[in-house]
Amino acid sequence: MSGYRWVGFFAVGLLFASLPPQIEARKHSTKKAAHKEQQSSAQTEAAARLQIFLDRSNFTPGKIDGRYNEFTWKALALYRQSRGEEPPTPPRDAKGNIAPDTSGLDLASVEPVFISYSVTQADLQNVGKLPGSAKEQAKLKALLYRNPTDAIAEKFHCDVHFLEQLNPGKTKSIKPGDQLRVPNVEPFELETVKEIKPGSEINAPAANELPDEPDKTPAEQQSSSQSPTATSTSSPSTSSVKIDTKTNMLGVFESDRLIAAYPVSIGSAQTASPIGDWKVKGISKWPRFRYDEKMLKHGQRSGHFYMLPPGPRSPVGVLWIALNKKGIGMHGTAAPDSIGHSASHGCIRLANWDVVRLAERVKFGTPVSIH
Numbered sequence: 001m002s003g004y005r006w007v008g009f010f011a012v013g014l015l016f017a018s019l020p021p022q023i024e025a026r027k028h029s030t031k032k033a034a035h036k037e038q039q040s041s042a043q044t045e046a047a048a049r050l051q052i053f054l055d056r057s058n059f060t061p062g063k064i065d066g067r068y069n070e071f072t073w074k075a076l077a078l079y080r081q082s083r084g085e086e087p088p089t090p091p092r093d094a095k096g097n098i099a100p101d102t103s104g105l106d107l108a109s110v111e112p113v114f115i116s117y118s119v120t121q122a123d124l125q126n127v128g129k130l131p132g133s134a135k136e137q138a139k140l141k142a143l144l145y146r147n148p149t150d151a152i153a154e155k156f157h158c159d160v161h162f163l164e165q166l167n168p169g170k171t172k173s174i175k176p177g178d179q180l181r182v183p184n185v186e187p188f189e190l191e192t193v194k195e196i197k198p199g200s201e202i203n204a205p206a207a208n209e210l211p212d213e214p215d216k217t218p219a220e221q222q223s224s225s226q227s228p229t230a231t232s233t234s235s236p237s238t239s240s241v242k243i244d245t246k247t248n249m250l251g252v253f254e255s256d257r258l259i260a261a262y263p264v265s266i267g268s269a270q271t272a273s274p275i276g277d278w279k280v281k282g283i284s285k286w287p288r289f290r291y292d293e294k295m296l297k298h299g300q301r302s303g304h305f306y307m308l309p310p311g312p313r314s315p316v317g318v319l320w321i322a323l324n325k326k327g328i329g330m331h332g333t334a335a336p337d338s339i340g341h342s343a344s345h346g347c348i349r350l351a352n353w354d355v356v357r358l359a360e361r362v363k364f365g366t367p368v369s370i371h
Helices: 021-034 041-056 070-082 121-125 148-155 160-166 191-195 218-223 293-298 352-359
Strands: 114-118 179-183 239-244 249-254 257-263 276-285 289-291 306-308 319-323 329-331 367-370
Touching: 041 070, 041 179, 070 249, 070 257, 121 148, 148 160, 148 179, 160 179, 257 352, 319 352, 329 352
Parallel strands: 239 367
Antiparallel strands: 114 179, 239 249, 249 257, 276 319, 276 367, 289 306, 319 329
C-alpha cells in the first residue's frame, strides 16, 4: 500500500521494448483501440466532460479519450482527497468503462465539452519526418510530430483515435483552415516551453548525462546556468513531489496539501526508478537525449549510442526536470499513449502537457519522493 494514503489502485505495467517510444506507442494504441466496445455519443460526452473537468483542475487523467478509464478514476479519487472528500472505490474491472459518482462536481463549468478549432499553419510547422530507428533519428535536426493528427491530438491533450472519432474522415489530410472538433481544454502550445521560468535552468550535451554532484546553493546553480532568463531564489520551498510507484501517479503538495496530480510511467524491473528521497537539480528545455540501448535495457553504459536531437517526439519530450541522481529525471514523452502503462527506463515519464505544468510548480531544491 502507498505510504501517502493514496487510493490503492494497481496499474498494469508492460515491459518497455527496446524500440523507440513512438513505435511502442503505436502498437499499444492500435491494440487498445481494437478492444474498445461501442458506446453512445451521450456516454462519450459525459466521460469526456469529467476528463476535461479533471484536466482543468490539474488532476489530469492523462490523454482524453471519452472513457471512464482507470486513470480517470485515479485522478477523480485524488481530486476528491484534495478536497477532504471520500475518494470513490474503483471498479474491479479497470477496463469496464463504468461511470463514477460525480455528485458535487461542477461539471456544468465544462460547456461546451467539445469546441471547433481552426487548424493554423503554425500547427503544421512542427510536423516532419520521423523515422523509427534511433540511428536515423540522430541524423535529424529535430524530432517533430509524425503527422498533423499527432500534433493536434497532443495540443488538446487527446487520444489520436479519439480525435479521429470526433472528426470522421477529416484527419487523414489536415490542412490550414480545416475545422476540427476537439476537447475544450487549455491548449498545449510548444511556445509555452520557452516561456517557462524555472528556479534554475541547466544545459548539457544530453539531459540524461548530467553527473552526480553535491547539492549546490541556488546562487551557485544560477551562476552555472547559460540562460539569461533563469532566476533563482533562496527562499525555502514549501512544495514537494511524491511519486507512488504502485498507482503510477505523481502528486504535487504545497506544505501537506495535495494541489495537483498527474499520471506517470515508472521504471521497469530491469531499470527500476530509484526508490528514495531526491531533490530537483534543475530544468532543461528542449533537451537532447543520449540513446544507449544497453544503458536503457540493462542499466549499463556502453560506447555505442546515438545523440538524439530535441523536439516534441524526443524520447524525453519537451522538458527534463533533473534529479540529483545521474541519468534520472522527470520528463516528457514521445508517446503520450503509453503514460501509466508501459515502463520507462528508470525515469519518471509524463505527457508533455503535464510535464510543462509540473515544471511551473517546482524549482531548484524541491523534494521529490519516489516510493
